Amino acid sequence: MSEFIPYGRQSISDDDIAAVVDVLKSDFLTQGPAVPQFEDAIRKRVKAKHAIAANSATSALHIACAALELGPGDLLWTSPVTFVASANCALYMGADVDFVDIDPVTYNMSPAALEAKLTDAAACGRLPKVIVPVHLSGEPCDMETIGGLAKKYGVRVIEDASHAIGGEYSGQPVGSCAHSDITVFSFHPVKIITSAEGGMAMTNDADLASRMQMLRSHGITRDPTKMTKASDGAWYYQQTSLGWNYRMTDIQAALGASQIDRLTNFLKRRHEIADRYDQMLASLPVTTPRRDPNAYSALHLYIIRVPKKAGVAAHQQVFDKMRAAGIGVNLHYIPVHLQPYYAELGFRPGMYPAAEAYYEEAISIPMYPDLSSQDQDRVVAVLKEALVE
Numbered sequence: 001m002s003e004f005i006p007y008g009r010q011s012i013s014d015d016d017i018a019a020v021v022d023v024l025k026s027d028f029l030t031q032g033p034a035v036p037q038f039e040d041a042i043r044k045r046v047k048a049k050h051a052i053a054a055n056s057a058t059s060a061l062h063i064a065c066a067a068l069e070l071g072p073g074d075l076l077w078t079s080p081v082t083f084v085a086s087a088n089c090a091l092y093m094g095a096d097v098d099f100v101d102i103d104p105v106t107y108n109m110s111p112a113a114l115e116a117k118l119t120d121a122a123a124c125g126r127l128p129k130v131i132v133p134v135h136l137s138g139e140p141c142d143m144e145t146i147g148g149l150a151k152k153y154g155v156r157v158i159e160d161a162s163h164a165i166g167g168e169y170s171g172q173p174v175g176s177c178a179h180s181d182i183t184v185f186s187f188h189p190v191k192i193i194t195s196a197e198g199g200m201a202m203t204n205d206a207d208l209a210s211r212m213q214m215l216r217s218h219g220i221t222r223d224p225t226k227m228t229k230a231s232d233g234a235w236y237y238q239q240t241s242l243g244w245n246y247r248m249t250d251i252q253a254a255l256g257a258s259q260i261d262r263l264t265n266f267l268k269r270r271h272e273i274a275d276r277y278d279q280m281l282a283s284l285p286v287t288t289p290r291r292d293p294n295a296y297s298a299l300h301l302y303i304i305r306v307p308k309k310a311g312v313a314a315h316q317q318v319f320d321k322m323r324a325a326g327i328g329v330n331l332h333y334i335p336v337h338l339q340p341y342y343a344e345l346g347f348r349p350g351m352y353p354a355a356e357a358y359y360e361e362a363i364s365i366p367m368y369p370d371l372s373s374q375d376q377d378r379v380v381a382v383l384k385e386a387l388v389e
């Protein structure tokens with residue numbers, strides 16, 4: 001019986017384990033030195049001025065929206081093909097969500113659809129306050145165009161780069177916020193590097209950084225320069241806004257920081273696997289993912305499309321056959337507007353046709369640095385057989 005091959009999984013080294021054990025033996029399990037060290041290392045790596053670690057990317061998206069003062073009556077636009085967290089962050093703030101359909105080739109938010117929607121929104125006075133492009137599978141969005149449109153219409157930008165740490169876009173690391181206000185990373189175990197649970201918000205804006213720092217910890221400050229009056233004494237702190245406890249622990253930060261050294265190699269290995277898939281799948285009736293030659297994808301996912309075509313098994317059949325054969329295929333993502341919670345908000349099938357067409361064909365096949373060539377061969381062999389009607 002061959003082993004189950006998941007679609008993604010973490011890679012943990014002895015150094016990672018030692019780093020976590022060191023924290024467990026230290027004075028601070030949380031609020032110690034490991035979190036600022038992790039923040040500093042990521043900040044340097046992705047060339048951003050400020051980094052705010054949080055206990056998840058979901059929390060980081062929430063404090064990012066709060067720092068941008070998204071609120072009731074405001075709108076946030078994101079891609080329908082993303083994890084629900086990219087949209088939910090607006091609802092947490094009492095704001096409304098809308099979606100911009102995807103580009104049928106890149107699967108990212110379509111800059112053309114964004115431009116058309118912004119033109120319409122400007123005409124009827126209902127522009128979004130924030131847009132959240134998502135670098136699906138680690139393939140960077142066209143940030144130059146999206147950032148340019150945002151500037152033109154006075155819209156703020158949060159990049160959801162949960163899939164994309166280590167990636168580059170026109171020579172700039174994803175996370176440098178060259179075309180955005182804030183960029184958010186996720187360190188969930190299936191993502192590129194992990195802290196078990198964890199996320200981080202990057203920004204070059206000192207004011208946004210300071211707000212996010214406070215918001216992740218109850219809206220409290222101990223910095224006298226940020227207080228409304230002189231300190232009462234050494235014990236004194238002030239709550240000046242309503243925040244949450246979204247802090248990352250030192251245990252998590254130590255694991256995350258230990259993984260950074262291997263980020264370059266993780267991506268190299270992901271690219272080797274993708275190149276090999278590209279070759280092996282070239283003769284099969286599937287669409288392989290496009291990679292922009294002007295960008296460097298983090299390749300979090302390898303997404304194929306199974307077109308509806310005579311002689312080719314149906315999408316669901318291929319999916320089921322692969323799962324039955326022990327290949328942990330997955331589908332990223334069910335378009336958010338099709339979720340029952342969003343249907344209650346008024347969203348309907350047919351609203352984002354490119355996203356819905358994608359959903360009928362997409363399958364994520366296994367992609368992670370420790371995937372062996374032997375296992376990759378098995379994935380392809382199973383896929384080949386599953387595609388036969």
Ligand SMILES: *Cc1c(COP(=O)(O)O)cnc(C)c1O
Pocket residue numbers: 055056057058059082083085086134160162163185186187188197198199
């Ligand atoms: C994983 C993910 C998130 C949420 O990340 P967590 O760290 O699990 O909260 C948000 N957006 C996208 C696109 C993701 O893939």
